[in-house]
Amino acid sequence: xxxxxxxxxxxxxxxxxxxxxxxxxxxxxxxxxxxxxxxxxxxxxxxxxxxxxxxxxxxxxxxxxxxxxxxxxxxxxxxxxxxxxxxxxxxxxxxxxxxxxxxxxxxxxxxxxxxxxxxxxxxxxxxxxxxxxxxxxxxxxxxxxxxxxxxxxxxxxxxxxxxxxxxxxxxxxxxxxxxxxxxxxxxxxxxxxxxxxxxxxxxxxxxxxxxxxxxxxxxxxxxxxxxxxxxxxxxxxxxxxxxxxxxxxxxxxxxxxxxxxxxxxxxxxxxxxxxxxxxxxxxxxxxxxxxxxxxxxxxxxxxxxxxxxxxxxxxxxxxxxxxxxxxxxxxxxxxxxxxxxxxxxxxxxxxxxxxxxxxxxxxxxxxxxxxxxxxxxxxxxxxxxxx
Amino acid sequence: xxxxxxxxxxxxxxxxxxxxxxxxxxxxxxxxxxxxxxxxxxxxxxxxxxxxxxxxxxxxxxxxxxxxxxxxxxxxxxxxxxxxxxxxxxxxxxxxxxxxxxxxxxxxxxxxxxxxx
Numbered sequence: 001x002x003x004x005x006x007x008x009x010x011x012x013x014x015x016x017x018x019x020x021x022x023x024x025x026x027x028x029x030x031x032x033x034x035x036x037x038x039x040x041x042x043x044x045x046x047x048x049x050x051x052x053x054x055x056x057x058x059x060x061x062x063x064x065x066x067x068x069x070x071x072x073x074x075x076x077x078x079x080x081x082x083x084x085x086x087x088x089x090x091x092x093x094x095x096x097x098x099x100x101x102x103x104x105x106x107x108x109x110x111x112x113x114x115x116x117x118x119x120x121x122x123x124x125x126x127x128x129x130x131x132x133x134x135x136x137x138x139x140x141x142x143x144x145x146x147x148x149x150x151x152x153x154x155x156x157x158x159x160x161x162x163x164x165x166x167x168x169x170x171x172x173x174x175x176x177x178x179x180x181x182x183x184x185x186x187x188x189x190x191x192x193x194x195x196x197x198x199x200x201x202x203x204x205x206x207x208x209x210x211x212x213x214x215x216x217x218x219x220x221x222x223x224x225x226x227x228x229x230x231x232x233x234x235x236x237x238x239x240x241x242x243x244x245x246x247x248x249x250x251x252x253x254x255x256x257x258x259x260x261x262x263x264x265x266x267x268x269x270x271x272x273x274x275x276x277x278x279x280x281x282x283x284x285x286x287x288x289x290x291x292x293x294x295x296x297x298x299x300x301x302x303x304x305x306x307x308x309x310x311x312x313x314x315x316x317x318x319x320x321x322x323x324x325x326x327x328x329x330x331x332x333x334x335x336x337x338x339x340x341x342x343x344x345x346x347x348x349x350x351x352x353x354x355x356x357x358x359x360x361x362x363x364x365x366x367x368x369x370x371x372x373x374x375x376x377x378x379x380x381x382x383x384x385x386x387x
Numbered sequence: 388x389x390x391x392x393x394x395x396x397x398x399x400x401x402x403x404x405x406x407x408x409x410x411x412x413x414x415x416x417x418x419x420x421x422x423x424x425x426x427x428x429x430x431x432x433x434x435x436x437x438x439x440x441x442x443x444x445x446x447x448x449x450x451x452x453x454x455x456x457x458x459x460x461x462x463x464x465x466x467x468x469x470x471x472x473x474x475x476x477x478x479x480x481x482x483x484x485x486x487x488x489x490x491x492x493x494x495x496x497x498x499x500x501x502x503x504x
Contacts, residue, residue, distance in 0.1 A: 039479070083392070086423055113450075150418040156427035157443035174417050192466060192503035194429040197422065205419040214420070224417060231414045 030069045034076035036060060040091075041099065042084055047091045054098065069353045070107060071317055075310045077103075078115055079160045085122050086152060086201055087296075099212050117158040125152040135185055141177075143211045147204070151177045153195070162309070163196050168246040171199070173226050203296045217264075221297040222247060226245045226255050227264075229318070231371070235281035238274060249276065254299045255281055261293055263288075322355050322363040327372055330385040428466045430474040430504055434490055437479035442466050446476035466503040471495045477502060 040048070040056055043354045048056065053356060067073055084090045097119060104112040129150050154161070171179065179197065186195055200222035208215045219227070225245045229236060236244070242252050253274050259265035264286055325348045330336060336344075342360055349355050364383070367373045376382040427433075428442050438447045446462035467477040467479050473492045474485075483491060 071401065088421075110450075146418040147417050148424065150420075151422040151424060155424045155443065156421065156425045157441060159425065161425065172417065175420060178420060186426075190426075190504050191501055192429050192468065193426045195424045195426050197424045203421050204417050207413045207416045207418050208414070209416070219421075221420075228415050228417070 015357075016039055019038060030067050030073035030100060031062055031076045033060060034073050034080055036075060037099065038080040038084070041081075041095055041337040042091050046344045050092065050094065053092065057095065057099050057102065058317075061106065064103075070111075070351070071321075071353045072314055074111060075160070075314050075317075078118070079306065079310060081115060082118060082159050082161065085118060087203075103129075106336050116272070117155060121154050121158070122152065128153065129381065131274045132182065132185055135188075136181070139181075141361045143177045143180075145177045145181060146174050147178065149182070149353060151182060156196075160306070160313075161201065164198055164200060165332055166199070166222070166247050167250060169222065170225065170244070170246045171201060171221075172228050175204075175224075176219070200299070200302065202206060208286075210282070210284065211323060213285075213291065214289060216292045217295050218292070222251065223255050223258070223295060226252065227259065230282045234284075237276070241280065242276070250301060251299065254301065258295060258297060258299075260355060262293065285309075318353060318355065318359060319363065321349060321352065322359055325365055326360070326363055330373060330383065333385070335384045337383060338383070341383060390462075419425075428474070430466065431472065432474070433478055435476045436473075437475050437483055440476075442474060442476060446478050448478055448482075449476075468500045469495075470498045471499045472500070 008351055037057070037060055038054060040060070047053075064070070064073065081096070084096070090096050100112050100115050100119060102244065103115070132151075173208070179387060183195060186193070202221045204221060204224050206217045206219060206227065208217060216326050217227075222245070226241060227245050234274060238249075238252065238256065241256070242249050245252060247255075256265060256267075256274060257271050260267065260271050265280050267274065267280050269275070274280075294310075295319045325345050326341070329341065329344050329348065342357065344359050346355060364373065368375070368383075371386055373383045374386050376384050419437050433441055433443065435442050435446060440446055440450075444450070449464040463478050466474050467480050468474045471490050471493050473490050475491075480497075482499055484497055488497055489495065
């Protein structure tokens with residue numbers, strides 16, 4: 001404990017003594033611990049030496065053992081890991097992999113399968129990019145790619161991402177060859193697979209020549225689609241941008257707001273009072289001390305959706321785990337009294353989360369309905385296992 | 388008169404667009420694109436009817452094997468399509484065909500149409 005820095009002692013204090021609950025009384029400690037791990041593992045200005053980092057992670061693991069809702073931690077951790085990996089924001093590959101191993105030792109193989117698969121996908125993608133370049137050298141392609149292209153191919157189901165909801169989006173023309181050529185390569189290498197592109201996570205570097213100095217902007221594909229409209233003219237009504245990109249209105253509005261915050265686009269209307277009729281024009285006087293500007297930010301609606309999904313997937317997971325525990329117990333015991341069943345279920349699930357009585361009752365009802373269990377005749381309080 | 392006016396306007400438009408296009412290359416040009424995509428098996432039903440596990444995940448048997456392996460590396464667990472277009476984990480299906488040469492879903496004779504890779 002001698003090396004506990006100020007940060008970590010704060011967090012221990014918060015988690016173990018204050019209990020940090022939000023307004024609804026939900027325990028925030030799993031989320032906070034996941035955020036702390038993210039802080040350690042993310043590339044920042046100051047990063048730790050390998051050894052020091054490993055020690056800090058070990059300390060985090062001590063706290064992890066005290067956490068009741070390990071399933072909630074898992075969901076948050078997986079979301080943050082996903083964003084680190086996809087954004088190439090990991091401070092160290094070794095540290096990522098060693099943290100996954102630590103979690104596996106603490107919670108078992110199943111707990112980390114998806115984390116491991118995510119980590120593997122990134123490794124596979126690196127190799128694939130090399131292979132793709134070689135393949136490209138051997139091909140005669142009518143319409144070659146005009147941009148420096150690289151890709152990550154993730155396996156569906158292991159990542160906490162869902163498919164893009166803006167499926168009408170008009171891909172900027174310069175990107176079409178990339179998508180077509182890579183799809184061709186992928187079909188040649190694999191059979192029976194289909195690809196879906198996550199444009200909101202795909203980022204590009206745009207060189208801007210219309211301002212005083214040359215700037216490079218890093219932004220999502222949707223933002224590229226919107227900003228390159230200004231190659232044609234300097235001003236659009238918001239509804240014209242919606243038409244030109246075929247993105248949803250709320251998405252366009254958020255992207256425009258993002259550009260307005262960055263001082264690249266301007267409007268006569270206030271940032272938060274934009275309407276379809278708002279005039280959005282390019283601000284030619286743009287200035288920045290930095291020549292490379294990062295405009296890659298997740299949209300608010302997207303973050304909100306992800307939050308909701310994290311919540312929902314925790315609840316779904318608990319429902320399944322609880323039912324499985326009940327079936328396991330009843331399969332072994334055949335007949336069991338209500339109170340005994342409750343305590344045994346709680347005991348079995350304790351290493352993952354603390355089930356509420358409500359949840360267990362709900363699961364029992366589901367299982368009775370699906371005829372896994374039945375109430376014993378005459379003894380209403382006793383269940384029997386039905387085969 | 389009106390007609391000729393329109394063509395005139397059109398010509399102006401085209402000229403303008405071309406000029407803009409030339410200017411274009413200079414305004415915003417995309418240099419680099421780091422794409423992200425997700426792959427999944429191209430199946431009609433995403434659950435394997437034999438082991439009731441999602442076809443994207445390894446089948447139950449393979450998950451158990453992976454569990455036992457110290458390295459924890461998941462063995463390759465691919466998908467197989469029959470001529471009837473039904474799909475299962477290849478491992479599950481090869482077990483099944485040892486007892487029964489028919490598709491468990493439609494009872495047609497099982498023959499492999501393609502294998503996932």
